[in-house]
Amino acid sequence: MKKKMIFSDFFKNNGVVMGTLLIGLVSFWLIFLIILPQLSMLDYSFRFNLPPAEVGGPKDVYTLSNYEHLIYGSDSTHQTYNTVDLKVFVRTIIAAMLVTIFNIFLCYPLAYFLGQSKGSGFVRLLVVLLIIPYWINEILRAFALRIIFGDSGLLNEALMFLHLTSEPIDFIRQDIALYAGLGYAYILLMLFPMYNVIESLDRNQIEAARDMGASWVHIHRRIVIPHAKPGIVSGATMVFMLSAGALAAPQILGGPSSLWFTQLVYQWFNDSLNWQQGAAYAIVLLASTIIIVLTVMKIFKVNMGDIGK
Amino acid sequence: MSSGVAVDLENITIRFGDFTAVRDANVSINGGDFFSFLGPSGCGKTTILRAVSGFLEPSEGRVLIGGNDMAGIGPNKRPTALIFQNLALFPLMKVWENISFSMEVAGASAAERRKRADELLDMIALGGQGDKLPSELSGGQKQRVAIARALCANPDVLLLDEPLSALDLKLRQHMRTELREIQKRVGITFIYITHDQGEALTMSDNVAVMKAGVIDQIDTGHNIYDDPSTPFVASFVGENNVFRGKVKSISGNEAVVTTNRSGDLLSRITPAQVGNLKVGDDAMMFIRPEALELAPTDADSKTTITANVINEEFEGNSFSVFLEGDGGKMIKMSVPNLGQDHISARGENLSLRYDASNAVTMPAGELASE
Amino acid sequence: MSSANLIRVALGAYLLIFFSYLLGPLVVMSLTAFNSSSFPTVSPWACFSYEWFDVLFNDKHIRDGIYYSIVIGIGTVILSVSMGLAASIVLTQVWPKLRSTYYTMIIAPILIPGVVLGISTLVFWDRAGAFFGATDGSFLYGLFHNGIFLTILGQSSFIASYAMLVFVARLQRFDTDLTEAALDLGATHTQAFRKILLPFMRPAIASASVLAFLASFENYNTTTFTIIDYKTLTTVLAQKVRLGINPSISSLAFIIIVLTIFAALAFEAANRNKEHKLAVKKGKASERKSGILPSFMTGNPAAILLVLLAFVVIVMVGTAQKYSPETCKIEVREAKQIAIQQRIEQLKEARRLKDEAKAATQSDAPAAPTTAAPKNSGAFGNVFAPTNLSDEDDAAPKAAPKDGNGAFGNVFDPNNLNSE
Numbered sequence A: 001m002k003k004k005m006i007f008s009d010f011f012k013n014n015g016v017v018m019g020t021l022l023i024g025l026v027s028f029w030l031i032f033l034i035i036l037p038q039l040s041m042l043d044y045s046f047r048f049n050l051p052p053a054e055v056g057g058p059k060d061v062y063t064l065s066n067y068e069h070l071i072y073g074s075d076s077t078h079q080t081y082n083t084v085d086l087k088v089f090v091r092t093i094i095a096a097m098l099v100t101i102f103n104i105f106l107c108y109p110l111a112y113f114l115g116q117s118k119g120s121g122f123v124r125l126l127v128v129l130l131i132i133p134y135w136i137n138e139i140l141r142a143f144a145l146r147i148i149f150g151d152s153g154l155l156n157e158a159l160m161f162l163h164l165t166s167e168p169i170d171f172i173r174q175d176i177a178l179y180a181g182l183g184y185a186y187i188l189l190m191l192f193p194m195y196n197v198i199e200s201l202d203r204n205q206i207e208a209a210r211d212m213g214a215s216w217v218h219i220h221r222r223i224v225i226p227h228a229k230p231g232i233v234s235g236a237t238m239v240f241m242l243s244a245g246a247l248a249a250p251q252i253l254g255g256p257s258s259l260w261f262t263q264l265v266y267q268w269f270n271d272s273l274n275w276q277q278g279a280a281y282a283i284v285l286l287a288s289t290i291i292i293v294l295t296v297m298k299i300f301k302v303n304m305g306d307i308g309k
Numbered sequence B: 001m002s003s004g005v006a007v008d009l010e011n012i013t014i015r016f017g018d019f020t021a022v023r024d025a026n027v028s029i030n031g032g033d034f035f036s037f038l039g040p041s042g043c044g045k046t047t048i049l050r051a052v053s054g055f056l057e058p059s060e061g062r063v064l065i066g067g068n069d070m071a072g073i074g075p076n077k078r079p080t081a082l083i084f085q086n087l088a089l090f091p092l093m094k095v096w097e098n099i100s101f102s103m104e105v106a107g108a109s110a111a112e113r114r115k116r117a118d119e120l121l122d123m124i125a126l127g128g129q130g131d132k133l134p135s136e137l138s139g140g141q142k143q144r145v146a147i148a149r150a151l152c153a154n155p156d157v158l159l160l161d162e163p164l165s166a167l168d169l170k171l172r173q174h175m176r177t178e179l180r181e182i183q184k185r186v187g188i189t190f191i192y193i194t195h196d197q198g199e200a201l202t203m204s205d206n207v208a209v210m211k212a213g214v215i216d217q218i219d220t221g222h223n224i225y226d227d228p229s230t231p232f233v234a235s236f237v238g239e240n241n242v243f244r245g246k247v248k249s250i251s252g253n254e255a256v257v258t259t260n261r262s263g264d265l266l267s268r269i270t271p272a273q274v275g276n277l278k279v280g281d282d283a284m285m286f287i288r289p290e291a292l293e294l295a296p297t298d299a300d301s302k303t304t305i306t307a308n309v310i311n312e313e314f315e316g317n318s319f320s321v322f323l324e325g326d327g328g329k330m331i332k333m334s335v336p337n338l339g340q341d342h343i344s345a346r347g348e349n350l351s352l353r354y355d356a357s358n359a360v361t362m363p364a365g366e367l368a369s370e
Numbered sequence C: 001m002s003s004a005n006l007i008r009v010a011l012g013a014y015l016l017i018f019f020s021y022l023l024g025p026l027v028v029m030s031l032t033a034f035n036s037s038s039f040p041t042v043s044p045w046a047c048f049s050y051e052w053f054d055v056l057f058n059d060k061h062i063r064d065g066i067y068y069s070i071v072i073g074i075g076t077v078i079l080s081v082s083m084g085l086a087a088s089i090v091l092t093q094v095w096p097k098l099r100s101t102y103y104t105m106i107i108a109p110i111l112i113p114g115v116v117l118g119i120s121t122l123v124f125w126d127r128a129g130a131f132f133g134a135t136d137g138s139f140l141y142g143l144f145h146n147g148i149f150l151t152i153l154g155q156s157s158f159i160a161s162y163a164m165l166v167f168v169a170r171l172q173r174f175d176t177d178l179t180e181a182a183l184d185l186g187a188t189h190t191q192a193f194r195k196i197l198l199p200f201m202r203p204a205i206a207s208a209s210v211l212a213f214l215a216s217f218e219n220y221n222t223t224t225f226t227i228i229d230y231k232t233l234t235t236v237l238a239q240k241v242r243l244g245i246n247p248s249i250s251s252l253a254f255i256i257i258v259l260t261i262f263a264a265l266a267f268e269a270a271n272r273n274k275e276h277k278l279a280v281k282k283g284k285a286s287e288r289k290s291g292i293l294p295s296f297m298t299g300n301p302a303a304i305l306l307v308l309l310a311f312v313v314i315v316m317v318g319t320a321q322k323y324s325p326e327t328c329k330i331e332v333r334e335a336k337q338i339a340i341q342q343r344i345e346q347l348k349e350a351r352r353l354k355d356e357a358k359a360a361t362q363s364d365a366p367a368a369p370t371t372a373a374p375k376n377s378g379a380f381g382n383v384f385a386p387t388n389l390s391d392e393d394d395a396a397p398k399a400a401p402k403d404g405n406g407a408f409g410n411v412f413d414p415n416n417l418n419s420e
């Protein structure tokens, strides 16, 4: 009854033509581009990878085998664990967290500096400088780091020139390039939300606190950080989700052994052509990252409305 | 130009969820009248206006315009034009485009529209300013553009939602006269909303006073001021001294009230409540500050009050004297400035009298909060 | 040193580190575009050369990739901007209790990993095809397995959320009384939308479109799954970078960086100009005196930088028509040849000595392997084999036709952007 009223109000406020257009576009987006695709991927992840002839046949039943594969590998007796894939999974999640934390610390001072020194020409120049790498292709940014971290890259040349090392260091095999690349890739998604909230902080609050004798650390702990919390969590959420879901950086900067979880998904899809298995891995990635993000948001008492500000 | 279309609200109730914003309003507005709704902020004035213009349907009751039931007819189909509280001029359109917008959506040619807009601009004394943007006009000019825009649609009824509230005092007083003149010239029905009693009383043929969704009184401005029908109206419209007490005796349309702190006082029973008031009822008696004067020594004790002067304020055309009667009763008296230096000295004990016909009594009820 | 100075120095050092981290790699990458060395590097520096631009412009995969990226970008802009706009308008009207649920739903795609969006799009439309009974070769089957169609849908599913955020910000400043005023004056809902809301939203639509196009253009994670047998610029690049890197990619990056700087400066300059005009109007600043510089530029550092940058680019393109690194390259090659010859001589000598020593003990030993490696075409796997060094310089460039017009010779050839 109430629902019906909402709908009739909606059409009354927007007219039939506009109302239908609005509802139509939003429904198409939510239903056909988000909900149904996610559901069909979920459904797929519980199915066997059958040849086309057998799809819909007696063998086409639901199964947990795709998920079991992540835990136990191809060992059907479940005696041994799929240590390779599990390790990759754990490493992906932990590394994404570390990248996020690294970005928070790296960005906070700059966000504070930019946010509190309003509008000078120098600050505007810095902002323009920040925007430029923001719009350079992700692949190209990874490529740039590969040039620097390569065997005969700038960094190794410099280190050898300074006699800090005699042999080139294999940054790529050591995963250093990968972590630097992930930190590099999404750093601005951390900086901008932080900058936006800090900019909205009234300078007088800081001055009042200083006037009352608060120390520099105290001002940040009690005034700036609490105010910036939604921006920090919003940025951290984005960086974490994007790092955990990154594909380009690990493909370009990862050493041969260091597989990122998305790379496993990619391999199931494009190399093994086992979409069902790939879907199961994708679901695991999606579910675990969302659970982590929701937990963090709960702990820091930030809600969804703050994301994307 | 069409003129004189009547508007009738029959038993209108408007609810938002569980909250009733307007309760059982019955109003009939004569064609060609300047009619005002007066009430404190949040009492449901805008809500009533939106029901007339068609932005919301009343939960109960009917809106009739020119005798036609408006149920199910959208705002763009009603013969009304609304002037919004914040004017709602289209910021990206030039002044003339704003004024002739109703013709634009009806498909009139640019030349036609321009011509009509220029006529209206002349009427509102803004000739030659049609190519400006609204942001380039002053507050009063914007006000007049909003009126011209509404009139351009040739409405039968013009609805105005506190249109002067954003203007400064001088301009507001000037626009009052101007609005009244425009209304006389075009001859259509104006329904005007305000929380400012001065506006309502000066411009309107009739005023409806509202309190928390309920209409307390509909009458001419004069009657509302002199014969308020409820304590709310008496205390909301103009200033009033209120004396609470019990009815001691009634004779004809006069009553003696035993007030809580000022003894027995004689007054008129307000016309709407004659017959509703019985001996022994809780009553309220109202005396306006300007109805009080200094009493000669032989004055009738039923129309005199004694009090000590606390303070005196000079208001230009009058003095306001604040006094404290028996039991701490606060009383305000207003004395016209006829060249005296002052009326009284602080602490002086005064006897005040009034004419019984200038005081009204009615059953006790809710007062307008300060 | 006072503590204020200390803080200033620390801040300066921090800014330097931050911006080096952010911009350093891009600068280095840009420089490698001009080094004739076939591996993207700045040291050792071989010759200043434009040849990698030549290679780039003659790369059919890249040209096709750009074409498809633009097609997909346009489709994504249209779809995601309209969905984002509709979603933001609905957000302003949705019933308060549903509001946060609804907001979570339309913001969620930003947080779903792109890989997941790509996969789910692929899987769903494959399913949808099966559901409609579309058989191989039918129109629906073709559509639901068309990389361009799927990529537009996959990208729009989350780019619409970005667009929505832009619109929500603007809509917050929209006065809904304006729409009501239009309706009151007799406009239909569609007219009110077209004449009132749409003009108000126009700046937001413009910025959302630019944002959506850029996001689509650079998307990789979703596209790599949904594109199937087409290639966008990003997927081409990814493939190239994974298979083996060469400086023609740097030259592409350089072009993109220059374009980005150009756009950023133009935007900043326009903004400043507008602000200044506003200030003049309000009487807070004086009208600029038009001296030698046009008024647009005076007191507008962004505008001055913009003009300088344009000048530098023109000079570069101009010199590229004439400049030829051939002499330098020959010198470098000769120098290398000599060095390598010496190396080879040394190796030969060493081996001869060894062989002799071996022969002394084992007279029937097999013949020593030849030192001449097969001429390879520059895959970077064995670039570092010493025997290969002599081929390094001309391996990739030779693949490109040299028509003597200089590096930018056929940049302006209209056929360049067509897909073949």
Ligand SMILES: Nc1ncnc2c1ncn2[C@@H]1O[C@H](COP(=O)(O)OP(=O)(O)O)[C@@H](O)[C@H]1O
Binding pocket: B016, B019, B021, B039, B040, B041, B042, B043, B044, B045, B046, B047, B048
């Ligand atoms: N759309 C609405 N939903 C819920 N409550 C409303 C709505 N519009 C108005 N109200 C409530 O109705 C009452 C009357 O509002 P209004 O008519 O705007 O008062 P005013 O007399 O100041 O114009 C107020 O308490 C207001 O909060």
Ligand SMILES: [Mg+2]
Binding pocket: B045, B046, B085, B161
């Ligand atoms: Mg109101």
